[in-house]
Amino acid sequence: MEISADRDGGAVIARANGRIDSSNSREFHSSLEAVIDEDDSAVVLDFEDVSYISSAGMRVILLTAKGLQSSGMKFALCSMNDSIREVFKISGFDKIIQIHGSQSDALAAVSA
Amino acid sequence: MLFLTTNTNGERVRSSYDELPELVAAVEALGERDGWSGELTFRVSLVIDELAQNVVDYSHEGRPGDVEVEVTSLQEDVVIEIIDDGIPFDPLTEAPEPDLTSSIEDRPIGGLGVHFTKTLMDDVEYCRESGKNRLKIVARK
Numbered sequence: 167m168e169i170s171a172d173r174d175g176g177a178v179i180a181r182a183n184g185r186i187d188s189s190n191s192r193e194f195h196s197s198l199e200a201v202i203d204e205d206d207s208a209v210v211l212d213f214e215d216v217s218y219i220s221s222a223g224m225r226v227i228l229l230t231a232k233g234l235q236s237s238g239m240k241f242a243l244c245s246m247n248d249s250i251r252e253v254f255k256i257s258g259f260d261k262i263i264q265i266h267g268s269q270s271d272a273l274a275a276v277s278a
Numbered sequence: 279m280l281f282l283t284t285n286t287n288g289e290r291v292r293s294s295y296d297e298l299p300e301l302v303a304a305v306e307a308l309g310e311r312d313g314w315s316g317e318l319t320f321r322v323s324l325v326i327d328e329l330a331q332n333v334v335d336y337s338h339e340g341r342p343g344d345v346e347v348e349v350t351s352l353q354e355d356v357v358i359e360i361i362d363d364g365i366p367f368d369p370l371t372e373a374p375e376p377d378l379t380s381s382i383e384d385r386p387i388g389g390l391g392v393h394f395t396k397t398l399m400d401d402v403e404y405c406r407e408s409g410k411n412r413l414k415i416v417a418r419k
Contacts, residue, residue, distance in 0.1 A: 188331050189299040218320065220327045221390040228387055235382050249320035256397045257390055258378030 169197040176207030177240075177276050179269065183215035186223030195226040208240035208276035212269050219250050224257055231263050240264075244272035279342075280330060284308050285350040298334065302327050305349060312351045314419065321398045322349070322356055322417055328391030329360050329369070329413060337364025337411065355400075358415040367411055368404040370396070 167190050172179045180201050186194050202209055209230075219227075227243070234241045242264040246254065254260045266272040280295040282304050295301040302323045309319035326347055333345045348359040369392045376389040395402055401416040 185299075187299065187302070187327055189297065218323070220324055220331075221388070221394065222331070224390060225387050228382075228385060231382050232385075249317055252398075253324070253394065256394065257376075261379070262382045262385060 167193045167197050169194075169201050171201035173206075174273055175277055176205075177210055177273060178202055178206045178208070179210045179212060179273070181212045181215060185218040186216060186226070187218065187220040188222035191220075191222035191226050194223060195229065198226065198230060202234075202239075204237075206239060208242070209234055210269060210272045210276060211241075211243050212245050212272075213243060213247070213250060214245040214269070216250065217247065219253060221257075224253070224259065227259065227263065240276040242266055242272040242276050244269050279344050280334075281344065281346045283346065283348040285348065286312055298327060298331055301330065301347065305347075308349060308351070314351075314356070318356065318417060318419060322358065325395045325399060325415060325417075326358060326360070328394055329415075332369060332373075332391055333360065333362045333364060333411075337362050337367060339365060354419055356417045356419065358413075358417070360413045360415070361410050363410050366406050368406075369413070370402060370404050 170181045178201060180198060231241050244266040245268060254265060264275055266275060280301045281292060282301050283290060283292045293304060305323045305326055306319055309322065330345050330347060337343065343362060343364055346361040350357040373392040374389055376393045377386050395415065399415045400418045403414045405412050
């Protein structure tokens with residue numbers, strides 16, 4: 167899975183796309199790790215172009231959140247479709263990971 | 279091997295798949311053909327993805343085995359049956375409850391698939407019958 171990356175201030179904005187499931191979750195994990203630099207102060211993962219996520223993808227999100235937290239980097243997710251937002255809610259992940267409606271809101275939150 | 283039997287308006291079609299994503303793509307195509315909402319298609323394909331993957335990962339203890347998924351699209355419901363001939367296992371009572379409240383550091387990885395099913399579906403039943411695990415799941419349209 168290709169993840170595109172832009173930078174805004176100290177934050178990297180990573181954009182995933184398509185489906186994130188058991189067939190590509192390892193690739194998703196390695197692609198996400200590859201776009202994050204040690205020097206970044208925050209990571210915004212943009213779900214605008216993601217249509218689906220299963221628990222295999224959620225596992226990668228949680229592992230990433232744990233890793234970033236231990237490195238002292240901020241982490242926020244944004245622009246999810248309603249079904250993906252629901253999956254984050256019923257997983258209880260929305261209580262431990264910031265989720266914003268738009269990329270600009272997510273950037274503002276991690277830059278604060 | 280994964281098998282998908284679809285039953286729409288009395289027409290039964292059985293297909294086989296090597297990979298889970300192929301099976302899920304076929305379920306999505308069925309939803310599109312049958313006019314399911316995007317939200318319903320998401321729920322149905324997620325639950326099949328999670329539960330069939332659990333069977334593939336655990337039920338046959340490393341041996342190749344079959345998983346049959348049957349989807350019946352009714353007027354008001356979608357009925358999903360997942361059938362395998364692996365070791366007896368009722369995920370509704372035997373799968374560990376997920377931890378939904380710990381902090382990031384303490385949150386365990388995994389255990390969400392069965393939780394998604396219980397939360398997103400309207401009715402779920404398990405039985406062991408003729409040496410097979412059978413899960414019957416109902417989603418209201």
